[in-house]
Amino acid sequence: MELSTEEIGDITVVAVLTEVLDAGNADEFKTGFASILNESNKMVFEMSRVRFVDSSGCGTLLFCQKQLSKLGGNLKLCGVQESVRSLFELVRMDRIIDIFDSKEETIKSFQ
Amino acid sequence: MKKVKPLVLIVDDNPINIDLLVNTLKNDYRLGIAKNGAKAIEYANKYLPELILLDIMMPEMNGYEVCTRLKAAIKTKDIPVIFITAMSEEGHKTRGFEAGALDYITKPFHAAEVKARVKTHLSLKEARDQEIYIASRIQQALLLGQPPHNIQGIQIAHLTAASQKIDGDFYDFFKHSDLCFDVVVGDVMGKGIPAAILGAALKSHLLRVLNELSFLTNKNNLPEPAQIISSLHKQVIDQIEDLETFATLCYARFDMARYVYSFVDCGHMRTIHFNNDTNNCSLLRGVNMPLGFPEKEPFRQKTVRFKPGDLFVFYSDGITESKNRDGNLYGEKRLVDFVQINAKIEPENLINGIWNDIVAFSESETFDDDVTCVLVKIDKMASYSALPTKSKLEIISDLKELERVRAFAREFCAGVEDYPLDAKRIGMIELAVTEVTVNIIKHAYKSRSGEMIQINAEASADEIEIRFYDRGERFEPKSVPQPVFDGSHEGGFGLHIIAHAVDEVLYSRDDQGKNCTCLKIKL
Numbered sequence: 001m002e003l004s005t006e007e008i009g010d011i012t013v014v015a016v017l018t019e020v021l022d023a024g025n026a027d028e029f030k031t032g033f034a035s036i037l038n039e040s041n042k043m044v045f046e047m048s049r050v051r052f053v054d055s056s057g058c059g060t061l062l063f064c065q066k067q068l069s070k071l072g073g074n075l076k077l078c079g080v081q082e083s084v085r086s087l088f089e090l091v092r093m094d095r096i097i098d099i100f101d102s103k104e105e106t107i108k109s110f111q
Numbered sequence: 112m113k114k115v116k117p118l119v120l121i122v123d124d125n126p127i128n129i130d131l132l133v134n135t136l137k138n139d140y141r142l143g144i145a146k147n148g149a150k151a152i153e154y155a156n157k158y159l160p161e162l163i164l165l166d167i168m169m170p171e172m173n174g175y176e177v178c179t180r181l182k183a184a185i186k187t188k189d190i191p192v193i194f195i196t197a198m199s200e201e202g203h204k205t206r207g208f209e210a211g212a213l214d215y216i217t218k219p220f221h222a223a224e225v226k227a228r229v230k231t232h233l234s235l236k237e238a239r240d241q242e243i244y245i246a247s248r249i250q251q252a253l254l255l256g257q258p259p260h261n262i263q264g265i266q267i268a269h270l271t272a273a274s275q276k277i278d279g280d281f282y283d284f285f286k287h288s289d290l291c292f293d294v295v296v297g298d299v300m301g302k303g304i305p306a307a308i309l310g311a312a313l314k315s316h317l318l319r320v321l322n323e324l325s326f327l328t329n330k331n332n333l334p335e336p337a338q339i340i341s342s343l344h345k346q347v348i349d350q351i352e353d354l355e356t357f358a359t360l361c362y363a364r365f366d367m368a369r370y371v372y373s374f375v376d377c378g379h380m381r382t383i384h385f386n387n388d389t390n391n392c393s394l395l396r397g398v399n400m401p402l403g404f405p406e407k408e409p410f411r412q413k414t415v416r417f418k419p420g421d422l423f424v425f426y427s428d429g430i431t432e433s434k435n436r437d438g439n440l441y442g443e444k445r446l447v448d449f450v451q452i453n454a455k456i457e458p459e460n461l462i463n464g465i466w467n468d469i470v471a472f473s474e475s476e477t478f479d480d481d482v483t484c485v486l487v488k489i490d491k492m493a494s495y496s497a498l499p500t501k502s503k504l505e506i507i508s509d510l511k512e513l514e515r516v517r518a519f520a521r522e523f524c525a526g527v528e529d530y531p532l533d534a535k536r537i538g539m540i541e542l543a544v545t546e547v548t549v550n551i552i553k554h555a556y557k558s559r560s561g562e563m564i565q566i567n568a569e570a571s572a573d574e575i576e577i578r579f580y581d582r583g584e585r586f587e588p589k590s591v592p593q594p595v596f597d598g599s600h601e602g603g604f605g606l607h608i609i610a611h612a613v614d615e616v617l618y619s620r621d622d623q624g625k626n627c628t629c630l631k632i633k634l
Binding site: 020022023024052054055056058059060062063065066082083086087090091092093095096 | 510511512513514517534535538541542545546549552553594596597598600601602604605607608611
């Protein structure tokens, strides 16, 4: 899974380049995430290209959040499309993972 | 089996007369005795004797009045009444006949005469009953058709209660295809066997006309109702005119492919059309004269559009002209009001409701006229658009197929013409089909590859159904724990998502071990 990363201070901003995050590529995503995990414990997933997420995709994001919080860090999301956001609300994920509109806001929230 | 002796009611206030009559008749009949008019009416209503011997001169209510009352009530009006009178004057006899008596016996009477008259009238009554029986057999066998099966998207209910005087109500159904059928309802004026036979003759002519016309036209080009009725009229007009009668009739076609109702009405009762959208009834009447009137202009056909949930009610004047005890008619308005209030219940229940309402109104289950009623209900659920929107997809049990499943659902939903779905709704449907497919692959097939999943999508007038078929393990929705939303669980959201993304989810498994997951989306 292609995860393009960018370091802003101690924060890693990950551009999620896949359009779909579902049961079909969830494991691939986790592997990709594991490979960048050492870089930082504060991460922002930039989700604007992601058109579709299913329950496995939600599980994957919760998995990432868990891994980061074990390291004393946190996962935050930005640029979430409306349809994806309504799914997050449906499974109450918006209460577990902070979601912001823009990358800048997200980075600010870490400070 | 020993035949039960006929029951004869003797009404007289004089014990000596009663004794005489009892001694004369007791060997041949069962006897009832009433000593005054009120008791006579009560007895007649309770036991329905086959014949009544009625004294004229009684205190309080005299014989004329008793007879008039018996003849006014549907239940007792057909019981033959013979007057017993000491008065042999013409005037009294005339008055007796006017009150509805069939015959009279003058006092002092002779045993042989009493026996002979009672016997004669009972034989006549038996002959009349036999005629009614034959007529009702004719009606059941020849006049009333059975509704067609397998017409997509309709339900038909029908009701008949033959009156004691059969009057030749008829109805029938002609199925042309799974999406098109005709209904004919008619009523021949006149009573008894002649009317019933003419009704049967009309139906047989109608069948011949349909047969002849369908030879001349091809299957996709059915003869129009107007053409059918014109041909029928040409065949039967001479015969009907000779019989000096006429028949009202409504010939209607339901075209389920185009949602069009076309009909030719010839003086029949106005068909009720309940419009589901507006919750209102309209009354459909044609402009043609009944069959049997000389034809002046061609038969004209009318057309009405209908929609899912609409209802058509055909009925005979036996319903609207049934009377209550004050002589008031049930009437068209009461029927229309009843239909309007109850139009949304099942047709079978509605027709029973109509029956119960007429019975409650008239306080009787027997009627002067035949009561016939046919309901045609257009289903809300079934699929019957001109080009039925159906689609199929087969995938193998591989999570890489998920995008194909979503594309299938997306394109199918976008193709539903009448009620386009917005992007958000389609997004939810994509979500649901993904979750269902993943559940089948991971749980039913335990992540084995190479298994088949078949997906059928179908759109009807008001909903989309997407069915998933697999041959994996049985799925018990109840065995799945409730989702946990505190972030501690990464899975277990699938069913929760499906339940929220669509309007209804049904799981089933057939005898062959084929599972079906059915998603319903209301439009």
